[in-house]
Amino acid sequence: MWDYSDKVKDHFLHPRNVGEVENPDAIGEVGSLACGDALRLTLKLDENQRIKEIKFQTFGCASAIASSSALTEIAKGKTLEEAEKISNQDLADFLGGLPEEKMHCSVMGKEALDAAIANFRGEKMVKGEFEIVCKCFGVTDREIERVARDNRLTTLEQVTDFTKAGGGCQACHPKIKEILAGLWQILPEEPAEKNLPGGKKLTNLQKIRLIEETLEREILPPIRSDGGDLELVDIDGNTIYVALRGNCSFCPQSQFTLKNFVEAKLREFVSSDLVVEEVKP
Amino acid sequence: MKTVYLDNNATTRTAPEVVDAMLPFFSDLYGNASSMHRFGGQVGRHLARAREQVAALIGAHPAEIVFTSCGTESNNAAIMGTLYSYPAKRHIVTCRTEHPAVMNVGHHLQSRGYRVTELGVDGKGNLDLEELRAALCDDTALVSIMAANNETGVLFPVDRIAAITRERGIPFHTDAVQAVGKIPLNMAGNAIDLLSLSGHKLHAPKGIGALYIRKGTRFSPYMIGGHQEGGRRGGTENVPYIVGLGRAAELAADRLEDENTRVKELRDRLENQLLARIPNTLVNGNRERRLPNTTNLSFEYIEGESILMLLDEEGICASSGSACTSGSLQPSHVLRAMGVPFTAAHGSVRFSLSIYNDVADVDHVIHVMPSIIERIRDMSPFWKDFQAGKPMSSFFTGGDAEHHLHG
Numbered sequence: 001m002w003d004y005s006d007k008v009k010d011h012f013l014h015p016r017n018v019g020e021v022e023n024p025d026a027i028g029e030v031g032s033l034a035c036g037d038a039l040r041l042t043l044k045l046d047e048n049q050r051i052k053e054i055k056f057q058t059f060g061c062a063s064a065i066a067s068s069s070a071l072t073e074i075a076k077g078k079t080l081e082e083a084e085k086i087s088n089q090d091l092a093d094f095l096g097g098l099p100e101e102k103m104h105c106s107v108m109g110k111e112a113l114d115a116a117i118a119n120f121r122g123e124k125m126v127k128g129e130f131e132i133v134c135k136c137f138g139v140t141d142r143e144i145e146r147v148a149r150d151n152r153l154t155t156l157e158q159v160t161d162f163t164k165a166g167g168g169c170q171a172c173h174p175k176i177k178e179i180l181a182g183l184w185q186i187l188p189e190e191p192a193e194k195n196l197p198g199g200k201k202l203t204n205l206q207k208i209r210l211i212e213e214t215l216e217r218e219i220l221p222p223i224r225s226d227g228g229d230l231e232l233v234d235i236d237g238n239t240i241y242v243a244l245r246g247n248c249s250f251c252p253q254s255q256f257t258l259k260n261f262v263e264a265k266l267r268e269f270v271s272s273d274l275v276v277e278e279v280k281p
Numbered sequence: 282m283k284t285v286y287l288d289n290n291a292t293t294r295t296a297p298e299v300v301d302a303m304l305p306f307f308s309d310l311y312g313n314a315s316s317m318h319r320f321g322g323q324v325g326r327h328l329a330r331a332r333e334q335v336a337a338l339i340g341a342h343p344a345e346i347v348f349t350s351c352g353t354e355s356n357n358a359a360i361m362g363t364l365y366s367y368p369a370k371r372h373i374v375t376c377r378t379e380h381p382a383v384m385n386v387g388h389h390l391q392s393r394g395y396r397v398t399e400l401g402v403d404g405k406g407n408l409d410l411e412e413l414r415a416a417l418c419d420d421t422a423l424v425s426i427m428a429a430n431n432e433t434g435v436l437f438p439v440d441r442i443a444a445i446t447r448e449r450g451i452p453f454h455t456d457a458v459q460a461v462g463k464i465p466l467n468m469a470g471n472a473i474d475l476l477s478l479s480g481h482k483l484h485a486p487k488g489i490g491a492l493y494i495r496k497g498t499r500f501s502p503y504m505i506g507g508h509q510e511g512g513r514r515g516g517t518e519n520v521p522y523i524v525g526l527g528r529a530a531e532l533a534a535d536r537l538e539d540e541n542t543r544v545k546e547l548r549d550r551l552e553n554q555l556l557a558r559i560p561n562t563l564v565n566g567n568r569e570r571r572l573p574n575t576t577n578l579s580f581e582y583i584e585g586e587s588i589l590m591l592l593d594e595e596g597i598c599a600s601s602g603s604a605c606t607s608g609s610l611q612p613s614h615v616l617r618a619m620g621v622p623f624t625a626a627h628g629s630v631r632f633s634l635s636i637y638n639d640v641a642d643v644d645h646v647i648h649v650m651p652s653i654i655e656r657i658r659d660m661s662p663f664w665k666d667f668q669a670g671k672p673m674s675s676f677f678t679g680g681d682a683e684h685h686l687h688g
Contacts, residue, residue: 012590018660033663034623036584036604036612040662057662059627061586061605065660137610160610167610217392224399225388227377227618 004062005096011066016073019055028116031108035137035164037064041071041112045120050079056112063095063102070094071109080117086110087150088162103162107147133175135256136168144179154184170222171261174268207270208235214269219262228254230262233279240266243279254278282596285642289482290431290459290575290633291600295525296484302528303486306521314518315509324520331527335491338530339476340467347492347510348523352458352479353382355492356425358503358514359454359475360386363423364395365501370422372396376408376437377618378430383456384614387425396420405567406435406619414445421451428457428476429464432602432615432631433566434575436464443472452498458482458490462533463540463572474498480522484635485529489522536636544634545573547643551632552576554647559654561667563625565616574634577602579616579625582664583657588630591653597646602629624663 004012024042031038037060046052054076056068070091075083088106092098098106130140147153147162159176160166166176202210215232223230229245242262244254255278263276286294312321314328332343349355360373360383375387377399387397398416402408408426417424424446428439439455446453454475460466461476462483468476475498480489494500494513506515556562561581580588585601592599602613604627611617612626621629632646658664666672 009590012587013594015660020665029662033582033627036610036627038662057660057665059582059661059663060584061603062590064584065587164610213394216394221388221391224391224397225614227399227401 002063002099002102004066004099007094007096008063008066008098011069011095012062015056015065015069017055017069017076018057020057021053021055026116026120028112028114028119030111030115031059032138033059036060037105037108039064039068039108039112041068041116043075043116045080048079050077051075051083060105060108061102063098064105064108066095067091067098067105067109068112071113075113080120083113084117086113088147089151100158100161103151104164107162111143133179134163134165134168134172137164139163139165141175141179144176145183148180148183154180156180169226169257169261171257174264175260202271210270211235211240211266211274214266218265218269223257238271238273238275240274240276241279242276285595285597285638285645287632287634287638287642287646288598288600289635290434290631292481292487293484293635294637295481295486296529296532298532299485299525299528303521303525306524310520314520315507327524328518328520331523331530334527335478335530338466338534339461339478339493340469341493342496344511345468345493345496347494347513348518348526349490349492349504349514350488350519351490352380352456352477352482353490354504355458355477355479355490356380356382356454356456357386358492359477359494360390360423360425361503362500362513363452363454363475364390365503366499367422370420372398372418372420373422374398374400374413374416374424374426376400376402376426378402378406378432378435378615379425379427380431380456380458382458383425383427400426402618404620406430406433406565406615407567407570408437408442410438410441410445413442417446417449417451421449423452423454425454425456428455428460428466429572430566430615431459432613432629433577433619434459434572434633435566436460436570436572439473440471443474447472459572459575462530462537463574465537468493468495475500480526480529483529483533485526486522489519489526491526539636541573544636544638547638547640548574548576548632548634550640551634551643551646552578555650558647558651562654563621565619565621565625565629572633575631576633577629577631579621580628580630580654580658581624582661582667583628583654585628585630587657588628588653591656592630592646592649595645595649595653597649600631600633602631603627 021042021044025045026043028041040057043054044052054072056072058065058068074086074094088110091106091109130142133139133141133144144159144163144165151162153159156166156173156176166173227246231243231245233241233243258276258278266274310324312324314325332346335346336343375383391397400408400412426437426442429436443453452474455473457476458479461478474495476493478491481487502513504514504516509515509518563579565577565579585603586605589601602616604610604612616626
């Protein structure tokens with residue numbers, strides 16, 4: 001059972017401003033059914049451009065509903081410029097704190113408000129300005145950076161708690177670590193290759209064994225837990241040929257997994273010049 | 282407020298008769314059965330009696346029962362104890378809907394170089410026996426498939442699986458933690474080699490379990506120590522709890538009929554009434570082959586944790602397979618393996634009954650549930666769109682990331 005504050009319980013049991021504003025000036029929608037939480041925010045401004053009316057509809061857990069309710073209470077009466085400055089931490093503070101694993105609920109509230117403001121101003125997100133890092137939950141590099149900066153997040157686990165990124169197939173974990181490293185100027189972990197005794201080059205036999213070990217230990221367990229599988233077909237020089245099985249064979253994201261997870265892991269644990277290629281049946 | 286406890290697949294109330302049976306072993310009869318004096322030695326016959334009681338519940342011989350600390354230990358011991366006995370074999374077969382106490386043992390073995398085949402299930406949670414046959418090979422050391430699923434109550438055809446594995450000479454273990462005490466099991470009439478059971482699922486306390494090991498089955502101890510349990514599990518016997526499990530097994534045997542008639546009727550009443558009163562409600566799992574006490578329902582377009590919180594306000598205890606309650610960010614692995622659609626996977630609620638429930642308990646849920654669901658759906662944008670007949674275009678429903686961005 002989550003340790004929710006009395007204020008969270010109150011805003012869940014008696015949510016403020018539920019519904020949809022008629023003829024809204026702005027709509028903000030974030031999240032999805034697949035992700036397990038989503039929020040639609042509608043609002044209307046008065047003649048002084050202050051938020052006169054603001055309502056929410058939320059699909060999600062108790063803290064997602066409470067965060068939405070808190071958001072509407074905080075934002076009401078503010079100008080858009082003032083509303084823009086509301087942070088996810090403001091929402092969490094208003095509610096007397098949220099469990100760490102539920103901080104993404106406050107982030108969702110903040111994002112819905114940002115989306116509504118952007119909608120009012122007629123701004124659209126332009127393709128190419130961002131990269132989707134977490135494919136499971138559709139989280140972009142921009143969001144991870146922004147949330148990590150605003151909340152001073154330094155670890156992968158924190159990023160998952162706050163944005164959900166990395167909470168699914170785990171393929172994006174290296175990328176999230178890279179973003180954090182770039183943000184806080186932390187040096188990435190030393191590649192395993194440099195830690196080999198005396199920096200010796202691997203023999204072919206050692207390399208094959210190490211590839212097999214890495215597959216079994218690091219790569220296959222998360223893939224198999226998602227119902228997929230991967231078979232090592234051949235190794236030719238630095239090119240590793242694999243075949244995708246199970247769910248992977250028809251998963252639209254399998255190419256992404258292959259490059260950003262399988263290849264990244266093999267480079268990390270075996271040798272940085274490896275290339276992974278898929279063999280089609 | 283009265284507590285209506287409908288979460289018996291999570292844990293059960295310890296039967297008062299069980300508590301009474303245990304108490305003397307905390308005070309007067311505290312001896313060690315292995316001692317050479319009569320004071321300790323007298324405890325031995327109580328252990329023997331408990332072993333007979335547990336064996337009787339599943340149609341086994343008392344010598345085939347090994348007491349453990351819990352269901353998880355039984356599962357670990359069954360899997361590791363078998364693998365130790367077949368050191369040359371490096372393949373095991375399990376299923377995608379196993380409890381973590383089997384599934385994560387499999388994942389652990391994978392990281393140690395074992396090959397693990399996780400069999401899939403269909404939309405109703407059923408296994409394909411042909412797929413099982415095809416997965417078996419000369420390298421297979423063990424097949425481990427649950428007897429009943431903890432989330433949906435779906436029963437697996439363990440007798441038929443055992444027949445298939447026996448034919449191939451491969452040991453078969455079943456995690457029967459949810460099945461023992463709820464449905465009849467007779468080890469004399471099947472070919473199951475190893476079976477795990479847990480005390481706190483059948484009105485004994487937490488902290489006691491047992492592993493059935495068929496006579497003649499190869500098994501190396503997992504818990505290594507003294508000669509207790511016929512050399513199959515080291516550690517001083519947990520006498521009060523073993524006596525408690527024995528008494529609980531005896532009670533369960535007596536109450537099996539009540540469980541499969543009255544409790545089953547209560548479950549059906551609850552399920553049918555909720556289906557009739559609440560639109561867009563689905564049953565997860567095969568309704569024809571299920572535990573008598575379990576129903577797993579999905580209420581579309583809403584999320585399970587909020588349902589549980591409002592049920593809690595009414596004193597009703599249930600559980601959910603939603604992401605927010607699973608401790609991960611994804612809904613239950615069981616519902617995902619069954620391919621339950623996302624409109625329903627997050628809004629699942631499991632009610633699991635016991636012999637301590639009555640019709641008033643069930644009717645309380647039937648009475649409050651429609652307004653709880655309505656209250657949460659009134660807040661859900663997806664429900665509003667569904668009601669308005671709008672396509673869910675504004676929100677991404679799976680597959681296409683472009684519509685679904687946290688920017």
